[in-house]
Amino acid sequence: xxxxxxxxxxxxxxxxxxxxxxxxxxxxxxxxxxxxxxxxxxxxxxxxxxxxxxxxxxxxxxxxxxxxxxxxxxxxxxxxxxxxxxxxxxxxxxxxxxxxxxxxxxxxxxxxxxxxxxxxxxxxxxxxxxxxxxxxxxxxxxxx
Amino acid sequence: xxxxxxxxxxxxxxxxxxxxxxxxxxxxxxxxxxxxxxxxxxxxxxxxxxxxxxxxxxxxxxxxxxxxxxxxxxxxxxxxxxxxxxxxxxxxxxxxxxxxxxxxxxxxxxxxxxxxxxxxxxxxxxxxxxxxxxxxxxxxxxxxxxxxxxxxxxxxxxxxxxxxxxxxxxxxxxxxxxxxxxxxxxxxxxxxxxxxxxxxxxxxxxxxxxxxxxxxxxxxxxxxxxxxxxxxxxxxxxxxxxxxxxxxxxxxxxxxxxxxxxxxxxxxxxxxxxxxxxxxxxx
Numbered sequence: 001x002x003x004x005x006x007x008x009x010x011x012x013x014x015x016x017x018x019x020x021x022x023x024x025x026x027x028x029x030x031x032x033x034x035x036x037x038x039x040x041x042x043x044x045x046x047x048x049x050x051x052x053x054x055x056x057x058x059x060x061x062x063x064x065x066x067x068x069x070x071x072x073x074x075x076x077x078x079x080x081x082x083x084x085x086x087x088x089x090x091x092x093x094x095x096x097x098x099x100x101x102x103x104x105x106x107x108x109x110x111x112x113x114x115x116x117x118x119x120x121x122x123x124x125x126x127x128x129x130x131x132x133x134x135x136x137x138x139x140x141x142x143x144x
Numbered sequence: 145x146x147x148x149x150x151x152x153x154x155x156x157x158x159x160x161x162x163x164x165x166x167x168x169x170x171x172x173x174x175x176x177x178x179x180x181x182x183x184x185x186x187x188x189x190x191x192x193x194x195x196x197x198x199x200x201x202x203x204x205x206x207x208x209x210x211x212x213x214x215x216x217x218x219x220x221x222x223x224x225x226x227x228x229x230x231x232x233x234x235x236x237x238x239x240x241x242x243x244x245x246x247x248x249x250x251x252x253x254x255x256x257x258x259x260x261x262x263x264x265x266x267x268x269x270x271x272x273x274x275x276x277x278x279x280x281x282x283x284x285x286x287x288x289x290x291x292x293x294x295x296x297x298x299x300x301x302x303x304x305x306x307x308x309x310x311x312x313x314x315x316x317x318x319x320x321x322x323x324x325x326x327x328x329x330x331x332x333x334x335x336x337x338x339x340x341x342x343x344x345x346x347x348x349x350x351x352x353x354x355x356x357x358x359x360x361x362x363x364x365x366x367x368x369x370x371x372x373x374x375x376x377x378x379x380x381x382x383x384x385x386x387x388x389x390x391x392x393x394x395x396x397x398x399x400x401x402x403x404x405x406x407x408x409x410x411x412x413x414x415x416x417x418x419x420x421x422x423x424x425x426x427x
Contacts, residue, residue, distance in 0.1 A: 029299075030179065031179050031182055049389075079183075080177070080232055080261070080264075081177050082177060082179040082180055082183050082259075083177050083178055083179050083184070086179065096320070119196075120178050121195040123195070124178055
């Protein structure tokens with residue numbers, strides 16, 4: 001996939017969409033992603049558990065696979081955590097089909113351009129940071 | 145089985161189902177997840193967000209009395225409204241909102257036992273229909289200082305060797321973690337706990353279905369750690385949300401007279417220059 005602003009092109013488009021939305025619209029867009037969260041593919045089994053986070057954080061599971069040099073990520077996120085579902089859905093849409101190297105090259109603060117910190121609070125971007133860290137770890141493992 | 149000390153502050157899901165549409169009752173959903181309400185909520189319920197509704201927009205504090213009055217007015221809450229709080233994660237942030245409503249003097253407050261998850265598990269209906277209530281004229285009281293502890297109060301408490309309850313997870317208490325994994329922005333410079341604090345993770349007070357444990361089980365839990373009814377107790381966690389849950393359990397379910405929530409909690413104490421800290425399993 002081509003790159004724009006240091007991001008896979010589709011991810012850059014998604015970031016730009018959020019950037020253009022104002023206030024409440026940003027939340028509506030994130031909610032749209034949460035609602036369109038795709039089912040976990042049947043051909044992949046038993047995704048690894050992300051490291052257990054006591055008490056608070058959403059239990060997220062993820063898996064990845066490489067086909068023809070492109071990486072694909074899949075997640076499970078409980079329905080009662082729409083914020084994290086939204087993050088995971090937009091990352092799947094933005095990243096799937098990229099080269100693992102492109103995933104590794106994503107700036108760790110890329111999502112600040114989306115401006116969600118202004119409507120969700122900076123603390124609530126932690127889930128996004130965690131997902132980015134995990135997909136990078138996966139991409140590195142696929143390259144190893 | 146003995147009852148809770150103040151059962152009138154707790155309602156069950158049946159009670160809520162029977163009071164849907166009751167103009168004297170306002171349901172308030174308060175979640176950790178900022179979007180959960182928007183995916184569906186109990187019919188008639190309004191949303192408060194623990195951060196964007198209840199916290200001061202600039203400095204680290206709660207909204208001011210005037211801002212609280214405006215919040216209630218916008219939610220159609222009058223001074224004599226019965227406000228019923230519920231939310232995700234065993235009512236963690238619902239009780240946080242309950243605590244702030246007490247802080248500003250709202251009289252008739254209840255918590256829906258089991259929270260949102262129990263309502264959903266029982267197959268009861270949710271709606272996404274937007275709603276608005278006519279604005280009210282709301283008068284908040286001066287802050288109820290007796291339920292809130294500041295760092296100076298904690299220092300005095302320490303000097304007097306009075307009991308502190310650290311309600312975080314054990315790894316946070318021992319100092320193995322300085323923030324919850326994945327929550328780097330809620331961290332502190334140092335790990336550990338306030339010297340002498342006992343560790344009773346907040347979630348030990350709830351059952352699988354999100355409802356509170358029985359009075360006997362709760363008494364055993366806290367008294368087993370030396371947290372007894374006659375004592376002057378301060379509870380804390382990381383940002384004061386989990387400890388408001390424990391505050392509710394000790395004060396309203398077990399009837400302890402003097403319990404305060406230290407909302408500065410570990411994100412303040414663990415960043416304070418020179419503050420005493422204990423690591424490991426404590427005393």
